Amino acid sequence: MSTHESDSTAAGAAAFQPETRTGRIADYVDQRVGGTNMVREFGRKIFPDHWTFMFGEVALYSFVILIISGIFLTFWFDPSMATVEYEGKYAPMNGMEMSAAYASALDISFDVRGGLFMRQIHHWAALVFVMAMSVHMLRVFFTGAFRKPRELNWVVGCALLILGLGAGFTGYSLPDEVLSGNGLRIIDGIMKALPVVGTYLSFFLFGGEFPGEAVIPRLYVLHILIIPGLILALVVVHLFMVVLHKHTQYPGPGRTERNVVGYPVGPVYAAKAGGFFFIVFGILALIAGTFQINALWNYGPYDPSPVQAGAQPDWYIGPFEGVLRMMPGWIGDIPLEFVIPTPWGGNTVATPVLVPLIPIAVLFAGMFLWPWIEAWISGDKRDHHILDRPRNAPARTAFGTATVTFYCILWGMGANDLIATHFHLSLNDITYWSRVLIFVGPVIAFILTKRICLALQRKDRDTVLHGHEAGVIEMKPHGEFTERHRRPNDYELYTLVAFESPEPSGPVPNAKGKVTRTEKLRARLNRWFYEDRVAPVSRREYLEALEHDHHDGHEDGGLEAREQQQIGSGHH
Amino acid sequence: MKALSQKRRHPFAGVALLLLGLLVTGGLYAAATTINEAQASSETQEYSASDIDEGEKLFAANCASCHGINAEGTDDAPSLIGVGAASVDFQVGTGRMPMQMQGPQAQRKPAQFNDEQTQQLAAYVASLGAGPSVPGEEHLDAEEGDATRGGELFRINCAMCHNAAAAGGALTEGKFAPSLHGVEEKHIYEAMLIGPQNMPVFNDANIPPEDKQDIIAFLKTYESQGTPGGFALGSLGPVSEGLFVWSGGLALLIGAMVWLTSRSS
Numbered sequence: 087m088s089t090h091e092s093d094s095t096a097a098g099a100a101a102f103q104p105e106t107r108t109g110r111i112a113d114y115v116d117q118r119v120g121g122t123n124m125v126r127e128f129g130r131k132i133f134p135d136h137w138t139f140m141f142g143e144v145a146l147y148s149f150v151i152l153i154i155s156g157i158f159l160t161f162w163f164d165p166s167m168a169t170v171e172y173e174g175k176y177a178p179m180n181g182m183e184m185s186a187a188y189a190s191a192l193d194i195s196f197d198v199r200g201g202l203f204m205r206q207i208h209h210w211a212a213l214v215f216v217m218a219m220s221v222h223m224l225r226v227f228f229t230g231a232f233r234k235p236r237e238l239n240w241v242v243g244c245a246l247l248i249l250g251l252g253a254g255f256t257g258y259s260l261p262d263e264v265l266s267g268n269g270l271r272i273i274d275g276i277m278k279a280l281p282v283v284g285t286y287l288s289f290f291l292f293g294g295e296f297p298g299e300a301v302i303p304r305l306y307v308l309h310i311l312i313i314p315g316l317i318l319a320l321v322v323v324h325l326f327m328v329v330l331h332k333h334t335q336y337p338g339p340g341r342t343e344r345n346v347v348g349y350p351v352g353p354v355y356a357a358k359a360g361g362f363f364f365i366v367f368g369i370l371a372l373i374a375g376t377f378q379i380n381a382l383w384n385y386g387p388y389d390p391s392p393v394q395a396g397a398q399p400d401w402y403i404g405p406f407e408g409v410l411r412m413m414p415g416w417i418g419d420i421p422l423e424f425v426i427p428t429p430w431g432g433n434t435v436a437t438p439v440l441v442p443l444i445p446i447a448v449l450f451a452g453m454f455l456w457p458w459i460e461a462w463i464s465g466d467k468r469d470h471h472i473l474d475r476p477r478n479a480p481a482r483t484a485f486g487t488a489t490v491t492f493y494c495i496l497w498g499m500g501a502n503d504l505i506a507t508h509f510h511l512s513l514n515d516i517t518y519w520s521r522v523l524i525f526v527g528p529v530i531a532f533i534l535t536k537r538i539c540l541a542l543q544r545k546d547r548d549t550v551l552h553g554h555e556a557g558v559i560e561m562k563p564h565g566e567f568t569e570r571h572r573r574p575n576d577y578e579l580y581t582l583v584a585f586e587s588p589e590p591s592g593p594v595p596n597a598k599g600k601v602t603r604t605e606k607l608r609a610r611l612n613r614w615f616y617e618d619r620v621a622p623v624s625r626r627e628y629l630e631a632l633e634h635d636h637h638d639g640h641e642d643g644g645l646e647a648r649e650q651q652q653i654g655s656g657h658h
Numbered sequence: 659m660k661a662l663s664q665k666r667r668h669p670f671a672g673v674a675l676l677l678l679g680l681l682v683t684g685g686l687y688a689a690a691t692t693i694n695e696a697q698a699s700s701e702t703q704e705y706s707a708s709d710i711d712e713g714e715k716l717f718a719a720n721c722a723s724c725h726g727i728n729a730e731g732t733d734d735a736p737s738l739i740g741v742g743a744a745s746v747d748f749q750v751g752t753g754r755m756p757m758q759m760q761g762p763q764a765q766r767k768p769a770q771f772n773d774e775q776t777q778q779l780a781a782y783v784a785s786l787g788a789g790p791s792v793p794g795e796e797h798l799d800a801e802e803g804d805a806t807r808g809g810e811l812f813r814i815n816c817a818m819c820h821n822a823a824a825a826g827g828a829l830t831e832g833k834f835a836p837s838l839h840g841v842e843e844k845h846i847y848e849a850m851l852i853g854p855q856n857m858p859v860f861n862d863a864n865i866p867p868e869d870k871q872d873i874i875a876f877l878k879t880y881e882s883q884g885t886p887g888g889f890a891l892g893s894l895g896p897v898s899e900g901l902f903v904w905s906g907g908l909a910l911l912i913g914a915m916v917w918l919t920s921r922s923s
Contacts, residue, residue, distance in 0.1 A: 137915040144911055178805045178879050195886070206887055213903040214911070221908070264813065264822065265895065358918055365914045373907060378887030379899050384822040386813040394817040395827025395835065401900025501897040503828035512762070512832040 129352030134335040138229075141222035143359060146321065147366040148215040155208040156310065162198050164190040165260065165306035167299040176383050184262075184387030187302050191261040191382055207374035212257060214370060216250045216402040223247060227456070227486050229473035231334045233466070237457035239327040242320055244454045249317050251402055256309035258400055262302055267388035268397050270301065272410070279439035297390060334473050339580040343471045398500060408499030409442040412520050449493070463611045465591055477546075478585040480539035481615040487535040488528035495524050536618065543620035546582045549574055550623040551631040583622050590616040705743075705781035713782025716775055720756050729786055734760065741852065742789020743780035748848040750776045752841075762832035763855050790851045797867040798843040803875025812873050815860065823893035824877060829856055839881060843874050
């Protein structure tokens with residue numbers, strides 16, 4: 087930050103002669119680094135101000151905290167599966183044989199000064215990191231920020247999310263206690279379920295039969311070098327593209343597809359962002375200092391035989407766990423697992439493990455491809471820099487909510503045992519119901535959300551045409567009761583009317599004049615997307631509504647008149 | 659000896675050997691179990707005849723409606739003949755019996771009977787047939803046990819249902835393994851001995867009394883050490899941590915975001 091300031095003071099013509107010593111040093115550096123140009127380019131970038139735009143920042147800051155706390159942990163963590171005898175301060179483990187990895191994780195928790203806090207802040211930051219990425223992604227989805235020209239940045243974001251899951255999972259597996267070993271055992275099981283190549287893949291990862299002695303050092307390299315390196319590289323690409331595309335903005339007066347209304351990076355945003363980093367740091371430190379996370383001393387050294395109650399992955403792997411818990415192994419008396427007879431004795435097809443991979447694969451593929459899917463359905467090839475209010479894109483919002491519902495059912499099923507104990511329900515019933523709900527739930531969510539969006543749009547129309555209910559009831563001389571209405575101000579009015587509401591477009595013939603099958607499908611999806619619509623209030627309708635007010639003789643009302651004046655002058 | 663070596667090729671030699679083997683194992687097992695039972699029933703003598711009489715009255719007034727007037731069991735409840743004093747001491751002592759209502763599992767609640775009444779009930783039930791008796795003080799002292807070994811035994815035998823932090827867990831059809839925090843040493847021991855509700859029996863051949871003591875030592879050490887990292891969020895593992903970060907954590911962050919982007923007016 088300080089370099090920015092000195093750079094900007096040094097910015098000027100080549101003939102500029104600094105007066106102070108600091109100024110001369112800054113000028114010396116600037117002439118060789120070219121900081122002035124960088125500040126001129128980036129420091130003047132305008133960012134619009136809205137709280138929902140800050141989730142990406144939270145992800146970035148928690149990533150920085152992850153790196154800092156992670157470096158601290160690497161000084162003491164020993165990623166080795168060699169057997170050692172624990173001799174640290176944790177009494178209930180004293181003298182136990184365990185891997186060096188687990189022993190050093192216990193040492194970090196109990197013998198390294200500040201180690202437990204650093205471990206906890208690292209773990210909490212990881213949960214916040216993936217959460218912030220997810221919420222950021224939902225914000226981008228529901229406001230339509232992924233549309234042209236930002237499709238590729240959406241893909242970079244998706245890749246970052248997946249890398250985040252990878253970073254989290256590899257980290258979760260490192261301490262080599264029973265819980266993390268259970269997680270690896272599931273990965274081993276999934277790999278072995280893959281036909282033909284499964285066993286080879288598993289032996290390749292674990293360097294032999296599970297658990298072996300190779301997996302922790304390998305995961306360690308992935309966790310501290312390769313995945314963070316990739317994340318860092320993609321974060322740079324992600325931010326570069328944000329600068330290149332410029333930030334999107336919510337609709338409002340004076341905001342167009344060709345401008346960005348907001349504050350420049352320097353000094354306002356630089357200060358705000360710097361401050362926000364410390365706020366995120368503070369919140370994480372507060373949580374890490376007061377709430378225990380991953381009490382790995384409870385689980386004991388990894389042993390492939392026990393699985394403990396409440397063994398779950400961190401939240402972001404929850405849906406994967408849930409889909410496995412949900413999948414039946416038998417339907418009635420028919421086993422879903424079968425053996426293909428082969429000359430070498432038969433290959434087992436573990437359908438109960440393979441089938442759950444399908445929804446996960448569809449979820450991820452759909453996530454990556456959505457910008458193109460939606461552009462194909464809508465046929466909209468224009469650039470979009472103004473965001474949609476979610477209600478003004480009812481079908482997309484409904485589709486998003488349906489997907490979130492699908493995800494959340496899987497997620498909840500990852501914790502079905504705890505739902506059972508804490509809500510006094512039968513574990514079996516929850517699981518049976520979830521198998522129905524996973525198909526029905528998203529449909530209900532779609533219909534409900536779409537109806538809610540359309541209802542909100544109608545309410546917006548109503549607000550524009552008739553104003554807000556003022557809560558003042560008047561009695562006319564002839565006894566009629568009416569409620570006063572307050573006209574929305576210019577800002578609100580703009581937001582309520584300035585949106586597009588595309589009508590369904592029929593199939594378009596191609597160059598040869600033929601309507602292809604794909605085009606017919608597109609047109610059908612397009613109709614499904616846009617057939618239910620509430621058109622924004624047109625200028626004519628609005629003027630007619632104002633005319634109507636005058637006819638009713640509302641203009642003499644004090645409240646009304648004041649509001650009218652505000653619309654006229656448009657000042658606030 | 660020659661006759662024996664000739665007869666070993668007899669067509670029935672295999673059958674005879676099998677029979678002999680079965681006889682020996684069966685006999686040994688019978689002997690071993692009688693010894694166990696004898697040990698178990700050895701302490702019933704400490705109950706006086708008046709205890710048994712009083713217990714019978716209490717039983718008739720509070721338990722017989724489900725367990726039958728002679729504790730022979732009904733459609734609603736099992737027979738109590740041979741369950742032993744330890745069963746009564748556990749079920750009544752932890753308030754599980756008398757049950758509040760029929761359900762997947764008897765719930766823990768404040769005990770309905772005092773220690774003396776519980777002992778009288780135990781005396782009565784113990785008099786009906788031999789069963790595990792209330793453990794003596796010698797194996798209940800947590801100070802004497804080895805917490806490290808107990809921890810290992812706990813993680814291997816108990817944690818799959820009771821959770822690694824003894825916070826409890828779900829079983830099928832609404833049944834559950836309860837949390838073990840704050841459970842008396844005697845009741846922990848008895849639970850292993852009798853296998854109440856859906857819990858398997860861990861008898862003295864499976865987990866010897868010294869090992870049971872180690873497990874108690876581990877649970878008590880664990881309880882007394884507190885949670886080194888702060889609030890434990892129920893010690894339920896990643897689910898409660900995830901729930902916390904999505905509720906409390908997210909709320910704090912959003913609060914900061916709204917504050918930062920709010921305009922001074």
